[in-house]
Amino acid sequence: MGQTISFQPVRLGAAPDGSAPVGPAATAPVAPSHIADVLGVVVSHVWLNDEYRHLVLEAPEPAPLARAGQFFNLECPHTAEDKPFLRRPMSLYRADPVHGIVEFLYKVTGVGTRGLASIKVGRTMRLLGPLGVGFSIPDGARSIVVLGRGVGLATLAPLAEMAAARGVGVTAILSARSAATVMSVERFAAIGATIQIVLDQDGTSDPANVERILREAAAVGRADAFYTCGSNRLMLLMQRLGRELSIPGEVALEQQMACGLGMCFCCVRNFSVDGVVEARRVCTDGPVFRLDEAMPW
Amino acid sequence: MVDRGSVDTRVRIGDLVLRNPVMPASGTFAEGLAPVVPFERLGALVTKTVTAELRGGNPTPRVCEVGQGMLNSIGIPSKGIDDFLEHTLPFYRGFATPLVASVSAPSGDAFAEAVARLDAPGVAAIEANISCPNIEEDGKAFAMDPRSTAQVVAKIRRATKLPVWVKLSPNTGDVASVARAAEDAGADALVVANTILAMSIDIETFRPRLGNVMGGLSGPAVKPIVVRMVYQCARVARIPVIGCGGISTAADAVEYMLAGASAVQVGTATFVRPTAMLTVIDGLIQFCARKGFARVADLTGAVHDADMTVDTVEVAS
Numbered sequence: 001m002g003q004t005i006s007f008q009p010v011r012l013g014a015a016p017d018g019s020a021p022v023g024p025a026a027t028a029p030v031a032p033s034h035i036a037d038v039l040g041v042v043v044s045h046v047w048l049n050d051e052y053r054h055l056v057l058e059a060p061e062p063a064p065l066a067r068a069g070q071f072f073n074l075e076c077p078h079t080a081e082d083k084p085f086l087r088r089p090m091s092l093y094r095a096d097p098v099h100g101i102v103e104f105l106y107k108v109t110g111v112g113t114r115g116l117a118s119i120k121v122g123r124t125m126r127l128l129g130p131l132g133v134g135f136s137i138p139d140g141a142r143s144i145v146v147l148g149r150g151v152g153l154a155t156l157a158p159l160a161e162m163a164a165a166r167g168v169g170v171t172a173i174l175s176a177r178s179a180a181t182v183m184s185v186e187r188f189a190a191i192g193a194t195i196q197i198v199l200d201q202d203g204t205s206d207p208a209n210v211e212r213i214l215r216e217a218a219a220v221g222r223a224d225a226f227y228t229c230g231s232n233r234l235m236l237l238m239q240r241l242g243r244e245l246s247i248p249g250e251v252a253l254e255q256q257m258a259c260g261l262g263m264c265f266c267c268v269r270n271f272s273v274d275g276v277v278e279a280r281r282v283c284t285d286g287p288v289f290r291l292d293e294a295m296p297w
Numbered sequence: 298m299v300d301r302g303s304v305d306t307r308v309r310i311g312d313l314v315l316r317n318p319v320m321p322a323s324g325t326f327a328e329g330l331a332p333v334v335p336f337e338r339l340g341a342l343v344t345k346t347v348t349a350e351l352r353g354g355n356p357t358p359r360v361c362e363v364g365q366g367m368l369n370s371i372g373i374p375s376k377g378i379d380d381f382l383e384h385t386l387p388f389y390r391g392f393a394t395p396l397v398a399s400v401s402a403p404s405g406d407a408f409a410e411a412v413a414r415l416d417a418p419g420v421a422a423i424e425a426n427i428s429c430p431n432i433e434e435d436g437k438a439f440a441m442d443p444r445s446t447a448q449v450v451a452k453i454r455r456a457t458k459l460p461v462w463v464k465l466s467p468n469t470g471d472v473a474s475v476a477r478a479a480e481d482a483g484a485d486a487l488v489v490a491n492t493i494l495a496m497s498i499d500i501e502t503f504r505p506r507l508g509n510v511m512g513g514l515s516g517p518a519v520k521p522i523v524v525r526m527v528y529q530c531a532r533v534a535r536i537p538v539i540g541c542g543g544i545s546t547a548a549d550a551v552e553y554m555l556a557g558a559s560a561v562q563v564g565t566a567t568f569v570r571p572t573a574m575l576t577v578i579d580g581l582i583q584f585c586a587r588k589g590f591a592r593v594a595d596l597t598g599a600v601h602d603a604d605m606t607v608d609t610v611e612v613a614s
């Protein structure tokens with residue numbers, strides 16, 4: 001899991017004026033103009049299955065102005081057993097500026113998310129955000145393909161909705177261990193996405209099969225851009241096909257974080273930029289990056 | 298009681314007058330905090346340590362949490378001093394708050410050269426991070442002993458007219474002697490202290506939890522140790538001491554000031570609560586009002602210990 005970090009200079013991410021780094025898939029600037037540490041009130045918090053929970057908060061602006069691909073740094077409550085010290089980053093699952101709502105979908109993995117899982121409806125918690133650079137859809141794209149696995153699907157669901165709102169078609173390939181752990185199918189269905197569920201259970205999640213589905217989408221002109229999140233293997237597959245078929249793409253990446261604001265440099269990853277390996281901060285230069293520049297982890 | 302509005306929050310660090318004693322700790326603060334904290338409310342701004350050479354920093358994972366604290370092995374990723382002068386400095390010129398540039402180098406001469414280049418409009422003071430390895434002493438950190446501290450600070454002193462704050466390391470047996478050495482060599486203030494060398498192992502995987510194996514401990518866990526060091530340094534130094542280690546509330550800041558600090562730096566707490574520095578400032582004013590202190594600066598060294606003796610061989614005379 002360790003990565004030796006490039007000794008190339010670390011390049012600054014989004015410019016202070018808020019403009020996003022320009023890439024082939026870049027359209028409107030998606031860096032936030034506004035970040036705040038706000039107090040949210042839990043309005044719903046349910047288990048989706050034995051691992052995943054869905055947290056709905058009522059929160060003041062700017063939180064509900066978050067865009068697809070952005071994230072928040074959440075202050076996780078303490079319990080008798082778990083005392084998370086640092087905040088935990090979570091992607092936006094849904095934002096509703098009209099009703100002042102932000103939602104998260106998370107997997108209970110360790111100290112922080114166990115603490116988070118303990119919070120009851122009606123309680124308050126602090127959330128810092130919206131943070132980072134979100135997804136962008138290329139001008140003129142008519143149809144995109146999103147490919148996600150596990151909790152990565154949570155990150156892609158708001159992207160699919162953003163695409164649909166702009167009249168861009170969506171093909172969603174949802175990968176999971178078993179039928180019981182596929183998430184957000186209804187969110188993708190609601191916007192009329194073409195949905196392909198691939199599972200470890202029946203072998204359909206095999207990269208060769210996913211590659212076949214991706215090539216098919218490209219062949220019928222339904223892949224003007226690629227998006228992925230949640231799996232190294234799937235990222236590499238999409239990156240290879242994107243290069244071969246000249247399809248631009250983006251990937252949402254994770255790295256352990258502390259500040260979430262570009263200050264501590266703990267969240268760096270290596271990227272391959274025109275053949276030169278360069279370290280970037282996931283929290284402010286990303287978490288959404290150009291697919292062709294991402295490196296395996 | 299003193300009226301809150303009439304508490305004088307100003308403190309003096311050498312020739313610099315700060316509007317209040319609260320500032321960020323190097324490496325835990327950057328441009329990215331501007332949307333969340335009005336920089337005009339802080340006493341000073343302190344930048345991440347910059348080096349002359351380009352550096353990538355350490356392998357990941359670079360942080361892990363340990364109880365009420367964290368370990369970091371960020372290293373000092375640096376884009377060099379030109380980049381600092383061209384990109385970082387202009388950003389901070391927009392704020393009417395003194396900017397302190399933290400700098401490090403692998404030798405005394407390299408330190409002098411780097412410090413000289415940082416003497417640019419907009420830099421109010423230099424913070425010399427001497428907790429880094431000295432290549433002329435087998436990689437032993439300058440701040441580990443009084444002699445190499447004296448040598449490097451003397452070179453830095455000759456290289457600039459700016460106030461020089463020297464940031465000490467807690468990883469030394471005799472911090473008071475190091476403090477004296479820094480003062481005698483021309484330091485204008487001491488920052489006490491950097492992180493405490495530490496280690497943590499994942500008992501499931503048997504692997505060290507940091508990519509660099511060891512790292513620096515910071516956060517509430519270090520506070521009693523560093524309060525003790527500030528107390529020791531303040532007793533022997535005539536120059537101001539700036540306390541740094543585990544401060545997240547006004548109560549923590551008060552404790553440091555009573556121990557002898559003239560100002561404080563807040564680091565890790567900003568990760569946990571990005572607005573922590575503002576809470577500390579407001580709380581300091583409230584505390585002074587409640588205790589009848591007209592000036593925050595009067596807290597410095599106000600610990601009541603005249604009737605007590607310290608029984609330890611480590612306290613330098």
Ligand SMILES: Cc1cc2nc3c(=O)[nH]c(=O)nc-3n(C[C@H](O)[C@H](O)[C@H](O)COP(=O)(O)OP(=O)(O)OC[C@H]3O[C@@H](n4cnc5c(N)ncnc54)[C@H](O)[C@@H]3O)c2cc1C
Nearest residue numbers: 088089090091105106107109110111112113254255256287
């Ligand atoms: C930008 C971003 C968005 C994210 N969005 C989501 C999301 O929507 N839903 C979700 O379930 N998770 C998400 N994560 C991952 C989530 O932050 C981690 O699962 C969480 O921090 C683990 O905390 P913990 O205390 O429960 O586990 P810990 O006890 O801290 O660690 C458990 C395991 O998770 C690993 N881990 C810790 N922090 C991270 C991290 N930040 N990223 C990856 N692995 C980590 C540890 O190395 C360890 O192996 C996101 C991460 C990032 C960086």
Ligand SMILES: Cc1cc2nc3c(=O)[nH]c(=O)nc-3n(C[C@H](O)[C@H](O)[C@H](O)COP(=O)(O)O)c2cc1C
Nearest residue numbers: 322323324346369426490491515516542543564565
């Ligand atoms: C992530 C991180 C990065 C740091 N980087 C630097 C640095 O570049 N230069 C420096 O002098 N100190 C650095 N420090 C040390 C802090 O400035 C401070 O001395 C220390 O963290 C103790 O204060 P705290 O407990 O309030 O964090 C860093 C600390 C952390 C946690």
Ligand code: FES
Nearest residue numbers: 260264265267283
């Ligand atoms: S989390 Fe601090 S720089 Fe990214």
